[in-house]
């Protein structure tokens with residue numbers, strides 16, 4: 001086993017076991033994407049093959065059909081205690097990304113998560129965010145948002161805290177556990193390859209394009225790529241031109257900003 | 268004391284001097300009030316400069332070192348946005364002291380918790396949208412717009428070479444509209460600090476600098492020289508309207524975050540690093556794992572350090588220092604057609620201090636006037652004569668590629684302030700936030716690095 005990956009894995013398993021020992025009502029969020037699927041894999045390793053807590057999938061019903069197939073296949077194969085959470089009320093009242101990305105994500109994801117946490121009385125939730133997706137310093141901790149004295153601590157959170165998790169943590173009384181915070185995108189792919197973890201086929205290139213992250217269909221943009229399998233993705237991540245490294249926008253806003261900076265001559 | 272800060276991004280003291288007889292308000296600043304220079308941070312780029320202004324800190328303590336920085340522990344490049352800002356802003360500090368603010372289109376200023384209102388500026392995904400909603404509603408009812416256009420459309424910017432007239436038409440239109448909305452809020456809303464930044468000066472100068480700067484090697488006088496001057500006349504008029512719209516006990520300060528210098532040629536720093544054996548390539552692309560040092564396109568140089576980058580090659584400590592010295596020594600001797608494009612090479616700890624020093628580029632290359640770093644960091648095809656040099660880049664004026672701050676000074680003026688002692692004003696941007704706080708009688712937070720500049724309120728504007 002690769003030494004670098006082994007260290008990452010050990011740390012993640014340690015965090016997962018600590019979390020299990022610490023909290024009575026633990027759950028893990030699973031988007032079906034590569035990161036949270038890798039986390040499920042780590043859970044299976046940490047707890048000897050069977051994940052001893054519920055796996056929550058937040059379904060906006062705007063996801064790719066491939067995602068549902070993948071989800072149900074894995075749930076069966078790994079014998080998951082799967083909870084599918086949907087905001088039926090908002091969906092019935094016609095909420096869709098047309099109402100604005102922020103509104104849609106708030107109603108369909110944030111509210112759903114809030115509800116499921118309340119209903120199931122989860123005291124901690126495992127979330128598969130990586131530090132390299134966030135700020136230069138990465139403000140998230142492995143266990144957040146409480147500080148060492150177990151007090152709420154939002155003061156040094158980013159000024160625009162509009163992402164899913166921080167907007168909930170303001171009011172909720174649960175903790176978030178981040179077992180793969182120290183991983184990078186490349187780490188995840190190398191680990192997926194080494195362990196033979198199944199991944200959603202949407203990550204692989206079709207007609208010169210592939211998805212780098214899998215969100216709701218209307219809010220996710222594919223990137224230019226010819227990487228047709230995990231090896232090629234790893235190679236692509238290792239050799240991407242510098243100028244493309246921020247051009248592979250993870251969402252529409254970033255893509256828009258890149259385009260503007262290019263037009264201005266700043267990129 | 269209430270304060271109005273009127274920002275004109277990149278407004279150049281050189282051009283104000285050149286056209287001073289057409290700019291009565293700025294002439295009055297010179298004759299009756301104060302007229303001096305702001306010293307931008309390194310690099311003198313818009314996001315770095317306004318963040319320095321807003322926080323009263325150097326980049327080492329606010330975390331914004333460039334438009335694009337390398338993500339810690341990766342080889343990825345990421346864009347500076349308000350989300351990546353690591354320090355408290357002037358507006359947040361004022362909020363804690365129960366002061367009201369009105370903030371419109373300040374670059375790198377996103378949504379913040381304030382009493383009053385904010386329309387985020389350049390680099391925020393919420394650019395131009397007023398918060399809270401009541402203000403948005405007021406603006407919609409009065410002006411029939413959902414947001415302000417603080418900047419040119421991407422399509423117009425992308426077509427500036429083919430359609431320069433459309434560019435000028437649009438920049439004039441958005442500037443007039445924003446001035447109108449800002450003046451309305453200035454008069455109707457309650458505030459202790461009101462600040463708005465106009466971007467037009469910067470955008471115009473990047474593309475049209477060679478028509479107004481006689482020291483540019485491709486200087487040419489034509490109708491665009493007039494159009495740039497006309498925009499400065501517009502800036503003068505807007506400033507006058509602001510001065511006329513506030514009470515006598517309000518201090519109005521006009522400020523720019525940096526000035527401009529000519530850009531004639533650009534070089535790809537990575538070509539130089541390849542020449543001295545530090546950049547390695549594979550299939551024509553830079554191999555980030557095998558390269559000891561790379562640039563991401565701004566005169567920034569990042570080393571590949573063991574334990575810090577995923578595939579680090581350089582041992583921290585002695586070897587790290589040796590490689591930095593090697594780069595500095597060798598690059599300063601590399602000539603192109605007999606010329607060295609670099610003015611100096613600085614180590615990060617020589618220009619920055621603070622908790623984010625460890626995420627700054629390891630070295631910063633300072634370019635001579637006329638040169639800049641090519642924005643696309645990819646290695647260029649080697650061409651016998653003009654090795655690595657791209658003539659006539661997209662821009663003819665610049666301020667950040669990376670230039671010495673003294674070559675791109677900004678401007679600061681006011682009719683409502685006077686100096687404690689007579690001297691030329693050269694005020695570092697990071698001193699402005701503490702200066703504003705002290706004029707407003709608000710305690711300066713201890714971690715703010717800048718020093719308040721010794722300025723007094725001047726009661727009578729007319730003398």
Ligand SMILES: [Zn+2]
Pocket residue numbers: 276277312313314316469524525
């Ligand atoms: Zn600027």
